[in-house]
Amino acid sequence: MRLAVVGAGAVGRAVVDLAASYDHEVVAVADSSSAVVAPAGETLDPDTVLRRKADTGAVGDDVPEAALDAEYDVLVEATPTTLDDAEPGYGHAVAALERDRHVVLANKGPVAERYDALRAAEDDSAGRVLFEATVGGAIPAVTTIDDLGPAHVTAVRGVLNGTANFVLTRMAAEGLGYEHVLAEAQDLGVAEADPSFDVEGTDAALKCVILANVLYGGGYTLADAEVEGISGLPGEALSLAAEDGMTVRLVGSVEDGDIRVGPRLVPEHGTLAVSGTRNIVQIETDHAGRLNISGRGAGGPETATAVLADVGRLSRPTGSR
Amino acid sequence: MRLAVVGAGAVGRAVVDLAASYDHEVVAVADSSSAVVAPAGETLDPDTVLRRKADTGAVGDDVPEAALDAEYDVLVEATPTTLDDAEPGYGHAVAALERDRHVVLANKGPVAERYDALRAAEDDSAGRVLFEATVGGAIPAVTTIDDLGPAHVTAVRGVLNGTANFVLTRMAAEGLGYEHVLAEAQDLGVAEADPSFDVEGTDAALKCVILANVLYGGGYTLADAEVEGISGLPGEALSLAAEDGMTVRLVGSVEDGDIRVGPRLVPEHGTLAVSGTRNIVQIETDHAGRLNISGRGAGGPETATAVLADVGRLSRPTGSR
Incomplete structure (x- = not known):
């Protein structure tokens, strides 16, 4: 699956780092101030993205919103959890669903504070929402x-x-x-x-x-x-x-x-x-x-493992291996 | 999903008993000496089947093989585990796959002793094989x-x-x-x-x-x-x-x-x-x-819960709730 990873904290960075080992590709990454999007049909080199983030504090030159417009199959929402309106995470998730894309959340806000609205957006979409990573890190609750x-x-x-x-x-x-x-x-x-x-x-x-x-x-x-x-x-x-x-x-x-x-x-x-x-x-x-x-229950690679397990569930046909 | 349950020990009986509470229907049940198959388009009444089994020792009047020919979506194989050729469980599973039906195993034999052959049969089938119930009862290993x-x-x-x-x-x-x-x-x-x-x-x-x-x-x-x-x-x-x-x-x-x-x-x-x-x-x-x-790790209802969780996985589209 082609992933757009929004949020470049410990979890988002670990998803970028580990995606290839789960046979997925990263086509866009955003942090709070920037984004990098692969040219159409291409994928990002994870090491280059992570090194740039470490060296400069920003993943790229685009505006953060550019990642939402990328050609991805699954939006990985890993921005910090916010309460009440759960923004900007909620808006990111809905934007993906409106484009009939899947959403995998590491951000607890949208499913804790606006669950019913998110499910309504999912009902109108060909995309699905999964969120195993939001509860107990690697634990499959x-x-x-x-x-x-x-x-x-x-x-x-x-x-x-x-x-x-x-x-x-x-x-x-x-x-x-x-x-x-x-x-x-x-x-x-x-x-x-x-x-x-x-x-x-x-x-x-x-x-x-x-x-x-x-x-x-x-x-x-x-x-x-x-x-x-x-x-x-x-x-x-x-x-x-x-x-x-x-x-x-x-x-x-x-x-x-x-x-x-x-x-x-x-x-x-x-x-x-x-x-x-x-x-x-x-x-x-x-x-x-x-x-x-x-x-x-926490940690970048641990939570990323749960995110990538969700991506795996989205990529497998019913009941297959 | 329409289930054919082969094997009427503690696990098979519990699957018959609990299937309706998971929104599945039982259309055929077999034990080692008999079977009962619902008329086309109809389903079995679980209580009637279980009462007859308790009262007479046999689930029905048909030969056991009749259950394999029923109009089911999923074959639940719950006969006792056997070693080496893993028969008759292995043959039951393959018969279902050849009809492009799914198989859910509670019987360990086919996946312990003839895993490769079973997967080969699955590869040639539109049906899938799941077997969560074979390891650790209710534990989702x-x-x-x-x-x-x-x-x-x-x-x-x-x-x-x-x-x-x-x-x-x-x-x-x-x-x-x-x-x-x-x-x-x-x-x-x-x-x-x-x-x-x-x-x-x-x-x-x-x-x-x-x-x-x-x-x-x-x-x-x-x-x-x-x-x-x-x-x-x-x-x-x-x-x-x-x-x-x-x-x-x-x-x-x-x-x-x-x-x-x-x-x-x-x-x-x-x-x-x-x-x-x-x-x-x-x-x-x-x-x-x-x-x-x-x-x-064992018990009829516990193992039946794992069987019915597998049936649920087979019945849901990818990534859906």
Whole structure:
């Protein structure tokens, strides 16, 4: 498939880097200030694009919008997640659908905040929208729910933010306070300079909203989630939990139409107590019990792997290998 | 989709029972001695079929082969797994492919013992073969590897036999000997009267052979697997392991072209130490680290869920919801 990659952060760059190893071609790349588009019938050399980005900060000389007009089969939308109107990601996705092209999202905004409108645009298009990369990085959560059939999934819960989980894991293991561990996480690059999106539960909540939209066929936005973060959690809470063989994780859940994210007591050696930056998704089914899927929940190549798995699904005929 | 279900054991019966809840219809069912086929254009009433099977031991009055001639879209092959020529399952699958129908296997034989021949038959057919149910019950192992792209999976390992795992879990937890726990498992119906298929590692090895065929594009049969079971394992091995925070699991692995199954030391609270009859599959990838997927590895409704997920994949157009 010919890919146009919009967004040249860690995920977009990894998609450009890895596409050829999945037998796909990159014909356009855009970042926030520029774009590079291959001449008609040709493809871009990934190394050249990535080197230029590294050297100059811009992928090319065109205006960013030029990538949207390129001759691609799949638009990979990997600009940063934004809330409310989810722009510019939402507009990029709709522009592709209006041209009857497929869209693969790494950006959570369009499927968390404007799911119903996006699906309506998809219904009018020959293109499809896939978004496995938006929940749990490399973990195939959305696909597994789709394959089981949303009607057969009774609940989904999980640990969906690696930064918050890293902080909780370190607090429990070292008996350190929240502020201390957060500073350490920032030094290591695990937490952003402004960590609120992660530690206040917003990121995990967006992922749960996306799962709710998949489970219930739409209707949810971030405003529907009940969210509590971990920034107020005292170190003593973790010590007390440990005395009973428990620990604390930032758990998100979607069940009976409700979306909740907050710190929860979980067994120290239990399935939900993934450590460090790992994520886990638990899927409860009506006839097959509980499935647990854990893996790396973030990172450029990890998330790009999910993006390229979606591209693969779009490129294969029904039921083929 | 219209299903013909061949094999009326726990899995076949559960497919008949659950098909309607996945919006599929059953048009034919066969067991080892009989079949029932719906009149042209009609479908079978699942409850009637299942009641007759329970009451009389036979699903119908026709000869079993009649189900193969029915007007179905997908043949669900759920007869018992057989080795070597994998008959009659292999012949059933090929008969369906020759009629350009899809095949969904719950029977491990055809994809473990005659994978290459089955794929050749598929290449000549408009029908496709899917077999998620053959590995790890409800766990989406085959699909996840397919979606990641076999070329991007560097190794797969897992605990793939619930009976052996139940025995090892009980031996470790209660300090009991193998013979004692095995008798208990037989009383509970977790182990067969002849448990050798499970405890000698054959069943786990077949699943690893299937995964090897998916990973490497065929070429493997059971004869290629190096297999050691748990029947010779002394209780002391588990006690000694526990002193170091370890336990023993029957682990199967596919890596660098080699298939191995045998008892292995694993951390007591580690990911591979699933308890009871649960299964786990670990998928190592080139760019996304390790994925762990655990769940119920056997059981009628659990395996039927995987069968019906395959049917769903066959019924959806590319990339659609």
